Amino acid sequence: MGVISEAGNMKEFLQKFAEENPDECPSLTDCEEVHITEEKFPDNKLTAADGWDVLVETCPNIKAIAITMCDLEEIEAPRASLAEVEVIDISGNSMKNLDFLEKFPDLISMTFAECKNLTTLADIEKGMKALSSLKVVDFSEENLFGQASVEECRQKFFEMCPSLIAVNGFDSSDKPVDDDLEEEDLENLMMSMEEEEGDLDSDEESADPDGEEGSPDGEEGSPDAGEDGEEEPAAKRTKTE
DSSP, rough: BBBOHHHHHHHHHHHHHHOOOOOTSSSSTOOOOOEEOOOOOOGGOOOOOIIIIIIHHTTTOOEEEEEEEOOEEEEEOSSOOOOOOOOOOOOOOOOSOOOGGOOOOTTEEEEEETOTTSSSSSHHHHHHHHTOOOOOEOOTTTTTTTSSSSSHHHHHHHOOOOTOSSTTTOOTOBBOOOOTHHHHHHHHHHHHHHHHHHHHHHHHHHHHHOOOOTTTSSSOOOTTTTTOOOOOOOHHHHHHH
């Protein structure tokens, strides 16, 4: 297990990651995904200065960050908002809250499995409620955050974060959702849901499918009316009758 003890070492680690993953990360400035696994941070803490700042300065196009199995006891919030980051995985760490997520306003996917010190909804509520763009969240189902069942726990997440589409692979109706949804798939699914809601509203509001309206007093036209909707003269009616 390597040790990241200062900013210089973090940068060296990122350089090593780029060298070992040329397809994912042809160069650090082009790198969109970074995976840090089983690394030992000083004092088991990811700081703003020696952690997030160095990561973002070194990889300015970063969109996905995985810092897993590092036993981090604290994750400081970045000093600046990281709106470009869309995916975070912090599984296998020991932090006691998710407050740092307030600095990731456009996060789409969040994973925090096997985080042993996140035991109640109060531990995660502040961070989760800050994520107005979040669509997918995954966590360990053996940890129910004090809820009676898996289903009840999932519903609490949907209540905390109304933008969610899937919690541990299920939607708010407990129907399975594809685990491999990409950003485009998420956007398409959201558009489809919005269109369905719009169709329902249209069906309820539409009065006449042909767009024709009745007479001003709300009654249908006289059966003796002509093609132009005007009443035929009495003489003509008598003759035709």
